[in-house]
Amino acid sequence: MRAILIAAFAVTMSTLFAACTTTPTDEQKPADVVDKGSPTKPETSRVAPVDVTGKPSASGVNPLKDPNNILSKRTVYFDFDKFDVREEYRPIVEAHAKYLRDNPGSKVLIQGNADERGSREYNVGLGQRRSDSVKKMMTLLGVKDAQIESVSLGEEKPACSEHSEDCWAKNRRGEVLYSGEY
Amino acid sequence: MRLRFFSLVLAALLPLCSAFVPAAHAQLAIEITGAGAQRIPVAIVPFAGEGVLAAGGITPIVRADLERSGLFRSVEVPPLSPAPTEASSINYAEWRSRLADALLVGSVSARPDGRFEARFRLYDTVKQAPLGGIAYTLTREQLRATAHRIADFVYEKLTGEKGVFSTRVAYVVKRGNRYELQIADADGAGEETALASFEPIISPAWSPDGRRLAYVSFEAKKPVVYVHSLLDGKRNVVANFKGSNSAPAWSPDGKLLAVTLSREGGSQIFLINPDGSGVRRLTSSSAIDTEPRFAPDGQWIYFTSDRGGSPQIYRVPVAGGEPQRITFEGSYNVSPRLSPDGKTLAFIARNGGKFQVALLDLTNKQLQIITDSDRDESPSFAPNGRMILLATVIGGKGVLSAVSSDGRIKQRLSITAGDVREPAWGPFIE
Numbered sequence: 001m002r003a004i005l006i007a008a009f010a011v012t013m014s015t016l017f018a019a020c021t022t023t024p025t026d027e028q029k030p031a032d033v034v035d036k037g038s039p040t041k042p043e044t045s046r047v048a049p050v051d052v053t054g055k056p057s058a059s060g061v062n063p064l065k066d067p068n069n070i071l072s073k074r075t076v077y078f079d080f081d082k083f084d085v086r087e088e089y090r091p092i093v094e095a096h097a098k099y100l101r102d103n104p105g106s107k108v109l110i111q112g113n114a115d116e117r118g119s120r121e122y123n124v125g126l127g128q129r130r131s132d133s134v135k136k137m138m139t140l141l142g143v144k145d146a147q148i149e150s151v152s153l154g155e156e157k158p159a160c161s162e163h164s165e166d167c168w169a170k171n172r173r174g175e176v177l178y179s180g181e182y
Numbered sequence: 183m184r185l186r187f188f189s190l191v192l193a194a195l196l197p198l199c200s201a202f203v204p205a206a207h208a209q210l211a212i213e214i215t216g217a218g219a220q221r222i223p224v225a226i227v228p229f230a231g232e233g234v235l236a237a238g239g240i241t242p243i244v245r246a247d248l249e250r251s252g253l254f255r256s257v258e259v260p261p262l263s264p265a266p267t268e269a270s271s272i273n274y275a276e277w278r279s280r281l282a283d284a285l286l287v288g289s290v291s292a293r294p295d296g297r298f299e300a301r302f303r304l305y306d307t308v309k310q311a312p313l314g315g316i317a318y319t320l321t322r323e324q325l326r327a328t329a330h331r332i333a334d335f336v337y338e339k340l341t342g343e344k345g346v347f348s349t350r351v352a353y354v355v356k357r358g359n360r361y362e363l364q365i366a367d368a369d370g371a372g373e374e375t376a377l378a379s380f381e382p383i384i385s386p387a388w389s390p391d392g393r394r395l396a397y398v399s400f401e402a403k404k405p406v407v408y409v410h411s412l413l414d415g416k417r418n419v420v421a422n423f424k425g426s427n428s429a430p431a432w433s434p435d436g437k438l439l440a441v442t443l444s445r446e447g448g449s450q451i452f453l454i455n456p457d458g459s460g461v462r463r464l465t466s467s468s469a470i471d472t473e474p475r476f477a478p479d480g481q482w483i484y485f486t487s488d489r490g491g492s493p494q495i496y497r498v499p500v501a502g503g504e505p506q507r508i509t510f511e512g513s514y515n516v517s518p519r520l521s522p523d524g525k526t527l528a529f530i531a532r533n534g535g536k537f538q539v540a541l542l543d544l545t546n547k548q549l550q551i552i553t554d555s556d557r558d559e560s561p562s563f564a565p566n567g568r569m570i571l572l573a574t575v576i577g578g579k580g581v582l583s584a585v586s587s588d589g590r591i592k593q594r595l596s597i598t599a600g601d602v603r604e605p606a607w608g609p610f611i612e
Contacts, residue, residue: 109403109404111403111404117537118493118514118516118530118532118537119473119486119493119516119517119530119559119560120384120385120559120560120604121384121385121428121429121442121472121473121486121516121517122470122472122473122486122493122516122517124398124405124426124428124429124442124449124472125442125449125470125472125488126470127426128425128426128444128448128449128470129448129449129470132444132447132448149404149424149425150425150444151403151404151405151425151426151444152404152405152426152428152444152449153382153400153404153405154384154405154428156382156384156400157382157400163578177403182403
């Protein structure tokens with residue numbers, strides 16, 4: 001039920017988002033011009049847009065936020081006491097690696113996380129090993145070291161706060177964040 | 183007989199418990215769940231004139247300190263007229279008949295300059311001899327501090343060890359998504375917030391002079407090590423290198439910090455000056471090396487490493503060299519802390535799925551589990567080595583717990599509406 005709600009929310013949000021982006025936000029009309037015509041672009045813009053959220057694709061949607069684009073997937077989960085990127089998550093890491101190669105000005109912060117069991121500082125170490133693992137895969141795929149910072153949040157930022165195996169599995173994760181997203 | 187002893191203990195503790203029921207504010211409430219085998223009976227006579235300071239005066243705080251330590255039992259004192267003071271002559275036989283081994287008497291008087299004077303004298307009623315006394319000049323604001331000093335004096339005279347009633351503790355309180363690094367007196371009173379943040383704060387570590395705290399804050403969306411000066415609130419970044427920066431520990435002389443950095447890949451231990459200069463690598467492994475702690479002699483750093491396949495405790499010379507493994511029993515031993523005399527290692531051991539505080543005698547290698555909780559973290563020795571403060575979870579709530587190094591005396595410190603974690607017991611303050 002919760003999953004369905006989340007999916008419905010995501011669809012609603014993406015529809016809203018698509019509606020917004022038919023008139024790109026970086027070309028908003030100045031406030032003192034009353035546009036009475038159909039929603040066409042103003043001929044000139046007084047504002048030079050700076051967009052750090054990622055390049056819009058041909059469709060005008062930021063691929064990093066487009067729920068239909070694999071680049072909107074940012075989380076990689078890990079097995080207990082394991083640090084290698086599981087087969088099913090490799091396409092996600094590969095897609096971000098390609099994006100970073102194509103956009104050498106883009107930078108990512110990879111945050112590794114651990115479940116709550118045991119020492120907080122040792123868990124910082126475990127989370128670091130997970131983010132390092134994602135970073136290593138990206139650099140092997142040709143991303144420059146300077147584009148990636150891998151850090152750890154240890155057990156401090158759980159995605160799920162119950163004390164159960166299910167929850168712990170959701171917390172053993174790495175998350176990819178682009179500049180401007182954190 | 184044993185039962186009778188216990189009910190006596192309970193009777194002695196009950197008024198204390200009610201005195202420490204959490205008030206509306208967020209003070210740490212202390213609950214005692216055990217007591218020492220041999221408790222010294224002390225008669226504490228309410229100081230003559232102490233009401234001039236504040237309702238209640240000084241002696242209830244002294245009595246609460248001593249009883250909370252688990253080493254003393256307060257002997258009932260009937261109303262005496264005239265109330266004896268430090269100047270009175272002592273009728274030892276009378277106090278012996280009340281089964282008191284020691285007697286504390288004193289007085290408080292107002293001074294012409296608006297301040298107060300508290301004088302006291304302590305007697306050994308068995309040897310029928312005075313054990314000494316002190317006069318303090320104080321303001322009303324110094325009432326609690328003065329009471330703790332008097333309790334420290336009694337504690338030291340009667341046990342031969344320094345008391346820790348005047349020391350402070352640091353800990354982190356989490357309420358919702360708000361984190362506060364707090365400092366309180368060792369009895370949980372007088373809490374003050376040193377840092378408030380919407381991002382986690384972990385691993386507070388006291389400088390040896392008790393004036394600064396090093397800690398890890400995630401306010402930059404990654405772990406960064408800060409040193410925070412408590413009096414003026416000034417803080418400086420010690421380590422904010424690319425990657426994670428965590429697990430600060432002070433050298434005994436306060437001139438150096440050990441930290442864990444991932445800037446060269448993995449988690450490795452480095453030494454760094456408190457101003458952030460002079461960083462140099464100490465360990466070189468492909469493992470997680472973290473949680474460094476200086477031994478009191480300043481020569482060794484104990485740390486956690488999984489270089490052998492599971493996390494265990496090792497030590498390495500501060501000057502560098504080959505690490506030696508210290509723990510061998512079990513598959514998860516972390517968070518090493520040396521006792522102030524350097525003879526005992528406290529750490530967290532996973533013991534059949536439970537995380538508990540273990541003590542390893544470094545001389546005879548005897549290992550002892552001293553807690554019965556199951557999610558213990560972050561042990562911290564009192565500066566006299568007698569108690570260990572730790573974080574644990576009771577009923578889904580983060581609480582602090584203190585246990586004597588023989589495991590007999592246990593206290594629980596909790597806070598209403600919040601999780602408490604990451605305790606660090608501060609040093610002696612002269």
